Amino acid sequence: xxDIIDVYVDTGKIDDVLKRLKPRRAGVxxxxxxxxxxxxxxxxxxDEGVEPVIILDPTYGFCDLQDQQAEALGLDVVFNLGxxxxxxxxxxTVLIDVExxxxxxxxxxxxxxxxxxxxxxxxxxxxxxSTSNYGKARRSLARFLEEAGIGVQPGDDEKxxxxxxxxxxxxxxxxxxxxxxxxxxxxxxxxSRFHAIAMRAATGRTTLLLDPESIEVSxxxxxxxxxxxxxxxxxxxxxxxxxxxxxVGEKTGQRxxxxxxxxxxxxxxxxxxxxxxxxxEITADRLGAAQYVDAFIVLACPRxxxxxxxxxxxxxxxxxxxxxxxxxxGKSLNMDELLRMPLWAWVGYDR
Numbered sequence: 399x400x401d402i403i404d405v406y407v408d409t410g411k412i413d414d415v416l417k418r419l420k421p422r423r424a425g426v427x428x429x430x431x432x433x434x435x436x437x438x439x440x441x442x443x444x445d446e447g448v449e450p451v452i453i454l455d456p457t458y459g460f461c462d463l464q465d466q467q468a469e470a471l472g473l474d475v476v477f478n479l480g481x482x483x484x485x486x487x488x489x490x491t492v493l494i495d496v497e498x499x500x501x502x503x504x505x506x507x508x509x510x511x512x513x514x515x516x517x518x519x520x521x522x523x524x525x526x527x528s529t530s531n532y533g534k535a536r537r538s539l540a541r542f543l544e545e546a547g548i549g550v551q552p553g554d555d556e557k558x559x560x561x562x563x564x565x566x567x568x569x570x571x572x573x574x575x576x577x578x579x580x581x582x583x584x585x586x587x588x589x590s591r592f593h594a595i596a597m598r599a600a601t602g603r604t605t606l607l608l609d610p611e612s613i614e615v616s617x618x619x620x621x622x623x624x625x626x627x628x629x630x631x632x633x634x635x636x637x638x639x640x641x642x643x644x645x646v647g648e649k650t651g652q653r654x655x656x657x658x659x660x661x662x663x664x665x666x667x668x669x670x671x672x673x674x675x676x677x678x679e680i681t682a683d684r685l686g687a688a689q690y691v692d693a694f695i696v697l698a699c700p701r702x703x704x705x706x707x708x709x710x711x712x713x714x715x716x717x718x719x720x721x722x723x724x725x726x727x728g729k730s731l732n733m734d735e736l737l738r739m740p741l742w743a744w745v746g747y748d749r
Contacts, residue, residue, distance in 0.1 A: 401501050403610070406534070407435050408495040409442060412477060415492050416446055421474030427453040427464045428479040428496075435479050435496050456679075457481065458699060459567050460560070461651025461743075463491040482530035483560045488650065500535040500610050508608050509542035511615045512585060515606060516548055521582035523549035527566050527574055527597060528587040535610065536564060536587050551577045568593060569700045571600040575740040578603045591618065592701070598622040599737040626736055629704055633722050633731060635712040639692035641671040645685070647698025648678040654697040654716075654743070661695060661719055668726050682709050695719045700742040717742055 415421075424443050428436040436452050443450040453467050453476065460483050464476040468490040480496040487493065516524060524543065528536045533554075540550040552573055556563035563573040566586075574584060574597055584605040586594035591607060598605035599622045607616050636642075642665055644658045662672040673691055677684055680702050685694055686709075693712040696702045703715030714722060717737050725731055 401503060403501070404499040405432070405435055406497045406499050407438060407479065409439070411492070411494055412439065412442065415475060415477075416448065419475055421448055423449045423451065423471075423473050425451045425453050425464055425468060425471065425473045425476035426479065427455070427457045427476055429457055429481075432480045432496055439477060439479065439494075459651075460487055460493055461649060461699070463488045463650040465490045465650050466648075480531060484557055484562055485560050487560060491650075495530065495533075497531050497534050498610070500532075500538075502538065504610055504613055505535060505539045506542055507613050508587075508610065508615065509539055509546060512606065512608060513543060513546040513548055515615055516583065519583060521548070523551065523581040525552070525574060525577045525581040525584045525603075526550050526587065527564050527584065529567065529590070529593060530562075530565055532587050532610070533562070533565070539587060539608075549581070551581055566593060566597055568596060569742040570740070571597055572740045574601045574603070591621065594618045595621045595625055599625050600739060600742065602734070602738055625704060626733060629718050629736055630731060630733060632703070632712040632714055633718050633725065636693040636714060636722055637725060639670070639712070641673065641690065641692045643673045643675050643685070643688050643691035643694045645675045645677055645680060645694055645696045645698065647680065648676055649698065652698040652743070657716070658697055661723075664723055685709065685713070697743065715742060
């Protein structure tokens with residue numbers, strides 16, 4: 399039996415789109431780790447008589463759609479590989495499911511180790527979550543766990559908003575929020591430690607990382623605590639700022655203009671100066687050009703603020719900005735609520 403991790407691309411959906419739209423030119427976008435799949439789709443489109451263009455800009459999620467590139471390049475459609483949602487999110491960008499196909503041997507080893515850890519902790523049920531790239535593998539892993547006597551939630555087909563209930567992104571955790579209190583512990587299937595840490599920080603529930611590449615199970619508790627401390631430190635550094643730059647992302651799913659205005663108005667009422675910025679690719683170098691700003695609030699990908707890599711000034715994501723306003727109004731920082739949100743980039747929270 400092969401132990402190789404293979405990749406599945408939903409070319410059936412691509413063919414359905416080709417039949418429906420009959421495009422002359424089509425774009426292909428994929429994260430760096432799936433450029434091999436992008437090449438396969440490129441060649442498939444060419445074989446079907448469609449002029450393909452690979453968009454080599456990085457793409458980070460289904461908030462990062464290629465609508466602007468489609469218009470600028472005269473593309474009839476763009477196929478975004480690997481950032482899947484069970485609902486259609488765009489007219490010009492079609493999300494194509496790309497999954498890692500894990501051999502049963504790897505999954506059985508993970509199930510055996512996770513079952514052992516569960517017994518040690520007294521867990522009889524587990525909330526099992528992942529990104530869209532592991533949907534098929536998660537289904538098999540859940541079956542192996544249930545055969546070992548461990549209950550698994552949520553179900554395969556349950557949906558919450560634009561996600562399956564078992565699916566998380568780097569900033570959206572509705573499934574863990576809904577099912578977390580009904581299980582004894584949580585687990586994330588995938589090689590991205592950040593996603594597991596973020597799920598733990600967002601829910602406050604003990605989370606184990608199930609790495610299918612190394613076939614290791616690890617607790618991310620210490621890393622989550624460090625993330626929370628870094629997030630709190632950035633807030634404390636921003637308290638004395640007199641001027642704030644509020645950055646709105648130009649990517650399709652990151653344009654929180656209304657939220658930017660609301661936060662800016664709140665800061666101005668508290669005596670702070672506010673500058674508004676718009677950026678497509680938000681980096682430390684680009685933010686560094688605004689030397690007259692004491693601190694930034696980035697309303698695009700929350701990871702930019704939570705990582706804060708390379709910045710000489712505090713950079714806050716929305717959850718941190720909400721706590722900053724709380725402190726500027728005379729209340730204390732609530733560490734228990736700092737990152738405890740089902741969505742880290744959303745306009746619906748009380749401000």
